[in-house]
Amino acid sequence: MAIKLENVGIAVRDLEEAIAFFTDLGLTVIGRDTVSGEWTDTAVGLDGNHAKIAMLQTPDGHGQLELFEYIHPEAIESHPTRPNDIGMHRVAFSVDDIDKALAIAAKHGCHPLRGVATYGDVYKLTYLRGPSGILVMLAERLQKD
DSSP: OOOOOOOEEEEOSOHHHHHHHHHHTTOEEEEEEEEESHHHIIIIIOTTOEEEEEEEEOTTSSOEEEEEEEEESOOOOOOOOOTTOSSSOOEEEEOSOHHHHHHHHHHTTOOBSSOOEEETTTEEEEEEEOGGGOEEEEEEESSOO
16 A cells, blocks of 8 residues: 655644745745535534635645634634644754744744754754744754755
């Protein structure tokens, strides 16, 4: 059986805010829609499911994020995920310049949880809190190919 990761879905408070953050980091919006109806109720498992969605793609064409803002049922606020919480926990991106990526994130009020670390001589990396409290890891490979 063949298997391929299709995308990572993230519910957000404000779709436009999340799109602005991720497109500033370099992703491209490849589709937008508002979905509702019996098929979404069945697929998602929520009665009256109604959401605004946007599909974003990484510049290399391999990674996709599906962002969705619920219209109905009302979105449920939860505590921000911590790095050691069980379950879905962060989205990670390789960047070619972590300082530039952090400057872009800062324009959106998003800053490292603690700082930028160096993992051996392989990566400079950090976790930051993105829009809607999303944990985002940014990593710059130190030894370029």
